[in-house]
Amino acid sequence: MQVVPDPTTVHFHLPNNLSVRVHKEYDKFIEELTSYFPHEKEGILKFYGECWKIFNALNSLELKSLEEPLYLFGQFFRRPLECLTLAYYLPQNAGAIARKYIQDPQLLSFIDAECFIVSTVNALQTPMINAAMVLCDRHFGGINYPLGGVGGIAKSLAKGLVDQGSEIVYKANVTSIIIEQGKAVGVRLSNGREFFAKTIISNATRWDTFGKLLKGVPLPKEEENFQKVYVKAPSFLSIHMGVKAEVLPPDTDCHHFVLESNWSKLEEPYGSIFLSIPTVLDSSLAPEGRHILHIFTTSSMEDWEGLSRVEYEAKKQLVADEITSRLENKLFPGLRSSIDFMEVGTPKTHRRYLARDEGTYGPMPRRIPKGLLGMPFNTTGIDGLYCVGDSCFPGQGVIAVAFSGVMCAHRVAADIGLEKKSPVLDSMLLRLLGWLRTMA
Numbered sequence: 442m443q444v445v446p447d448p449t450t451v452h453f454h455l456p457n458n459l460s461v462r463v464h465k466e467y468d469k470f471i472e473e474l475t476s477y478f479p480h481e482k483e484g485i486l487k488f489y490g491e492c493w494k495i496f497n498a499l500n501s502l503e504l505k506s507l508e509e510p511l512y513l514f515g516q517f518f519r520r521p522l523e524c525l526t527l528a529y530y531l532p533q534n535a536g537a538i539a540r541k542y543i544q545d546p547q548l549l550s551f552i553d554a555e556c557f558i559v560s561t562v563n564a565l566q567t568p569m570i571n572a573a574m575v576l577c578d579r580h581f582g583g584i585n586y587p588l589g590g591v592g593g594i595a596k597s598l599a600k601g602l603v604d605q606g607s608e609i610v611y612k613a614n615v616t617s618i619i620i621e622q623g624k625a626v627g628v629r630l631s632n633g634r635e636f637f638a639k640t641i642i643s644n645a646t647r648w649d650t651f652g653k654l655l656k657g658v659p660l661p662k663e664e665e666n667f668q669k670v671y672v673k674a675p676s677f678l679s680i681h682m683g684v685k686a687e688v689l690p691p692d693t694d695c696h697h698f699v700l701e702s703n704w705s706k707l708e709e710p711y712g713s714i715f716l717s718i719p720t721v722l723d724s725s726l727a728p729e730g731r732h733i734l735h736i737f738t739t740s741s742m743e744d745w746e747g748l749s750r751v752e753y754e755a756k757k758q759l760v761a762d763e764i765t766s767r768l769e770n771k772l773f774p775g776l777r778s779s780i781d782f783m784e785v786g787t788p789k790t791h792r793r794y795l796a797r798d799e800g801t802y803g804p805m806p807r808r809i810p811k812g813l814l815g816m817p818f819n820t821t822g823i824d825g826l827y828c829v830g831d832s833c834f835p836g837q838g839v840i841a842v843a844f845s846g847v848m849c850a851h852r853v854a855a856d857i858g859l860e861k862k863s864p865v866l867d868s869m870l871l872r873l874l875g876w877l878r879t880m881a
């Protein structure tokens with residue numbers, strides 16, 4: 442795809458007028474951050490330096506299924522130091538590592554905000570491997586925006602599948618996974634149509650897969666453990682806005698994260714605001730003289746239930762008005778009067794269009810997790826059924842979900858005989874991984 446590099450991954454607008462841009466160039470970012478915290482320069486370099494150690498280890502491996510022993514042992518043999526580095530960090534979280542080097546509470550809150558974007562939780566609850574992946578990749582390859590809009594990524598993946606001989610059935614609502622003699626053998630759609638296959642892969646969340654699509658099957662022990670360690674993260678309230686271009690100051694960045702005055706609101710519903718302005722990088726997305734603002738903030742389903750149609754619409758307008766005022770005060774004076782178009786989506790919208798239980802963004806650790814140790818991979822307690830996506834290892838986010846897809850494809854390929862496999866080693870590794878997860 443044709444892409445345009447984004448020079449600033451995100452522009453943070455934080456309490457006490459802390460305004461930090463994450464430049465693609467690592468040194469420029471470190472320089473900007475240390476200008477606010479000169480007394481913590483060494484700690485900053487050490488924390489982000491530890492992230493680079495993990496990122497470089499990840500980058501040196503051929504990433505395939507960690508549930509496939511021949512591959513995993515092969516990687517340990519080829520890159521023992523890097524694999525041991527990753528194994529060492531697997532049960533660790535970013536906040537604990539940041540605290541080894543950094544004392545300034547405001548800087549630690551900044552690291553919380555960095556992690557919140559990655560995981561919707563603070564640094565103490567964010568796995569170090571995930572933090573390292575995101576905090577370094579943005580400087581390594583940088584963020585490259587697909588011309589024509591991000592929908593192009595899905596279209597191009599779909600084209601790739603079709604070109605390889607696949608058929609994609611759109612508007613196909615799977616209501617159940619068909620089980621015969623304990624094995625997943627097919628899916629049934631809401632219109633009654635049935636499809637049968639050797640392998641069933643669910644990209645729905647594990648809550649939807651095991652709570653809704655599998656009927657009359659007791660919850661496997663593995664899933665019970667998963668639900669003990671992880672809860673559903675809240676959903677989002679999204680506003681799509683079309684505005685007159687003059688309202689944006691020159692050189693406005695594409696991505697912003699806004700938390701105006703109180704660090705304690707970081708994780709609260711409606712506390713922090715995410716904002717993307719894709720037309721900064723690709724003006725063809727909007728009519729001439731206009732910009733698109735995609736504004737979103739965390740919001741829970743319980744806030745939107747039990748309302749009449751009129752109350753629901755009024756509440757959407759109220760929340761959108763409050764968020765518009767906050768952005769007007771912080772970033773764009775005159776924003777309200779420059780709005781040409783506005784559409785508001787709530788957790789109900791997410792639930793309806795993405796079929797995610799309570800519109801959840803994904804899994805969130807119930808307490809302080811043991812890093813990534815408790816995250817299930819792709820195989821499940823049901824023969825023939827695999828899960829993929831953000832409620833599988835390593836969690837939410839495009840990079841994480843793409844990796845989950847690669848892992849799943851590799852494990853399935855081994856199971857259907859397209860890749861080498863060793864049934865003895867398989868069962869030993871799966872048992873070992875299951876045991877490790879119980880330690881989380």
Ligand SMILES: NC(=O)c1ccc[n+]([C@@H]2O[C@H](COP(=O)([O-])OP(=O)(O)OC[C@H]3O[C@@H](n4cnc5c(N)ncnc54)[C@H](O)[C@@H]3O)[C@@H](O)[C@H]2O)c1
Nearest residue numbers: 613614615616644645794795796830831836837838839842
């Ligand atoms: N929201 C954001 O702004 C944002 C930003 C960056 C990254 N991300 C990440 O993007 C990732 C998106 O991952 P994804 O695309 O794999 O997940 P997704 O949940 O966004 O999409 C899953 C798709 O499956 C479909 N589906 C669900 N249940 C179905 C059923 N029963 N029958 C038929 N279809 C069904 C949904 O309609 C949806 O199209 C998430 O992990 C998220 O963390 C999101």
Ligand SMILES: CC(C)=CCC/C(C)=C/C=C/C(C)=C/C=C/C(C)=C/C=C/C=C(C)/C=C/C=C(C)/C=C/C=C(\C)CCC=C(C)C
Nearest residue numbers: 527528559571574696697715716717835837838840841844
């Ligand atoms: C298996 C055993 C016992 C030992 C093996 C040791 C070993 C070899 C381990 C290997 C581990 C590996 C390979 C881990 C790989 C981890 C990866 C690839 C992690 C990737 C994580 C990526 C993440 C978490 C990305 C998150 C991005 C997100 C959520 C982005 C969100 C963006 C938004 C919400 C929008 C932000 C918008 C604005 C406007 C700011």
